[in-house]
Amino acid sequence: MRKKFLCMALVGAMAFSMAACGGKDKENDPTPTPSTAPTQEAGEPTAEPTPSEAPEQFEDFDVAEMVDGILERVQTPAMGQGSEMELTEVYGIPADKVDAYAIRVPMMNVSATEISAFRAATEEDVQAVVDGINGRVQALTTQWESYLPDQLELVQNHKLLVQGRYVLFIVGEEELSSYAENVFLRKFDPSIEEMVLVRKFDRFQAVIKEISEEKIVLEYTDDKVYTFECKYSESFYAEGGLENFAVGDTVSATLEEPVPEAEGAMQASLNYISKNLEE
Numbered sequence: 423m424r425k426k427f428l429c430m431a432l433v434g435a436m437a438f439s440m441a442a443c444g445g446k447d448k449e450n451d452p453t454p455t456p457s458t459a460p461t462q463e464a465g466e467p468t469a470e471p472t473p474s475e476a477p478e479q480f481e482d483f484d485v486a487e488m489v490d491g492i493l494e495r496v497q498t499p500a501m502g503q504g505s506e507m508e509l510t511e512v513y514g515i516p517a518d519k520v521d522a523y524a525i526r527v528p529m530m531n532v533s534a535t536e537i538s539a540f541r542a543a544t545e546e547d548v549q550a551v552v553d554g555i556n557g558r559v560q561a562l563t564t565q566w567e568s569y570l571p572d573q574l575e576l577v578q579n580h581k582l583l584v585q586g587r588y589v590l591f592i593v594g595e596e597e598l599s600s601y602a603e604n605v606f607l608r609k610f611d612p613s614i615e616e617m618v619l620v621r622k623f624d625r626f627q628a629v630i631k632e633i634s635e636e637k638i639v640l641e642y643t644d645d646k647v648y649t650f651e652c653k654y655s656e657s658f659y660a661e662g663g664l665e666n667f668a669v670g671d672t673v674s675a676t677l678e679e680p681v682p683e684a685e686g687a688m689q690a691s692l693n694y695i696s697k698n699l700e701e
Contacts, residue, residue, distance in 0.1 A: 515554035652692035661696035
């Protein structure tokens with residue numbers, strides 16, 4: 423559904439308590455999060471991280487599920503799923519050094535955005551994963567330093583996080599980087615405040631399921647059904663007047679959904695609504 427929407431914006435500020443990071447993990451698919459190491463100069467690998475012990479409440483998790491969940495919530499270029507070839511040839515990590523991994527790289531060669539998560543086979547194998555990621559950083563630096571300066575900057579500001587046997591590597595805009603870091607660190611410390619994204623949906627097609635002067639309920643269908651229970655924002659505008667809309671109408675709507683996606687209706691703020699021109 424995310425790829426159907428035109429934009430997403432990150433709002434709110436949050437404090438992260440962070441110890442030394444450096445990370446590893448593997449799975450047959452993707453995931454990411456930020457580091458406490460200082461920003462590296464172009465071509466300079468991330469300093470070797472000191473793996474931290476997972477807290478008592480920690481439970482193993484699916485790295486691919488984590489990565490894909492992050493990409494569902496944050497707008498990125500179209501991403502492809504990396505296979506064992508990317509693991510061993512692109513990252514240079516021997517397959518027997520991980521027991522799970524998720525690699526997501528851009529499908530078009532005009533973006534440096536990348537997010538990968540690994541679970542090392544053993545604590546001793548974490549360093550092999552970190553070394554592979556550092557080699558990847560060097561390769562990306564060489565690739566972008568004479569091509570697109572803005573993409574080189576993303577590489578220079580990459581994040582490499584390590585928690586126990588889990589490692590997360592992120593190259594991307596601040597929204598992706600910060601959100602992925604938050605999701606990853608909360609896997610090990612649920613007391614960390616959850617970062618909330620405000621998703622802005624611009625003129626997408628939906629059906630009115632309920633309408634009143636207080637709220638409107640919209641239903642959007644993609645690969646599944648999404649329901650938005652909307653209050654009217656201060657700047658709300660209904661083209662032709664709200665009285666011209668009725669249950670069953672297909673409409674074009676612009677709204678903000680400032681809460682984590684959940685089962686059932688999602689609370690949102692409606693900014694604009696108009697009749698579908700095709701009707």
